Amino acid sequence: MRLPNLHGVVRRVAGLGLGSTRAYITTIDIPIPSMGPSIRHGLVLKWAKQVGDAVAADDVVAVFETDKVTVDLRAPQAGVIAKHLVETNVRVPIGSPLFRLTQGLPHSTTYEVRTAGLTVPVPHLGETVADATIVEWVKYEGDRVLADEVVLVLETDKVSVDVCAPVAGVVRRALANVNDVVHVGGPLFVLVPEVSTSDESDASA
Known part of the structure; x- marks a missing residue:
C-alpha cells in the first residue's frame, strides 16, 4: 500500500x-471556525496574508463572508502561511480546511530560516x-x-x-x-x- x-x-x-x-516546527491545517448553527457555508473574500508571510497569534489571515456576517479569520498562533487551502469567491462548508500554518517560525526568525x-x-x-x-x-x-x-x-x-x-x-x-x-x-x-x-x-x- x-x-x-x-x-x-x-x-x-x-x-x-x-x-x-x-x-x-510542525504544520497544521487551520479550519474555518463555527459561526453559529444556522451558518453552514461561506466564501473567502480576500486573503490578508499570502503564502510565505509570517503571522503572529491573532493576525487576520482572511476575510470570510456568509449570507449573514463578514468575519476576519485569524491565526490561532504564530507561524508562517504554508498554503491557502480555499480559493477566493468559492463557496465552501464551515469546518473546511482554510490554510496551512507552519508553526514555530515567529517574525524575528523568518528571514534567518529562509537563509x-x-x-x-x-x-x-x-x-x-x-x-x-x-x-x-x-x-x-x-x-x-x-x-x-x-x-x-x-x-x-x-x-x-x-x-x-x-x-x-x-x-x-x-x-x-x-x-x-x-x-x-x-x-x-x-x-x-x-x-x-x-x-x-x-x-x-
Missing part, C-alpha cells in the same frame, strides 16, 4: 538549527514503524519544489510513503542516499523556502 502526502493531520515537518539552538533552510525529517510512519528505506529521490539538489510536491519516496515493510515539501522552495542538500535506512525524526533534506517580494523588502528595510 502506498500512502500519498498526508493532509488534515499535524505533521512534524522540519528541524531548524540556528546557532547553538535547535527548534522543531539557513529547513531540515525536513523522516515523518511519523505509524506506531510500530521506527525506520524506513529511501527508494527514490524525485527531486534533486538545486530543484525548485512547490508546497506538497513529492521530494522522495520512503519504503517500510508495511507501506511506501511520499515525503513532500512543507512549503515551496529549493532543495539545497540531500542528507541521505537511495537505499539508506533512515530513522523516524532523522534528517532527510534541507529546503530553502521561497522569499516573496514583500519579504525581501522587509528584510532589507
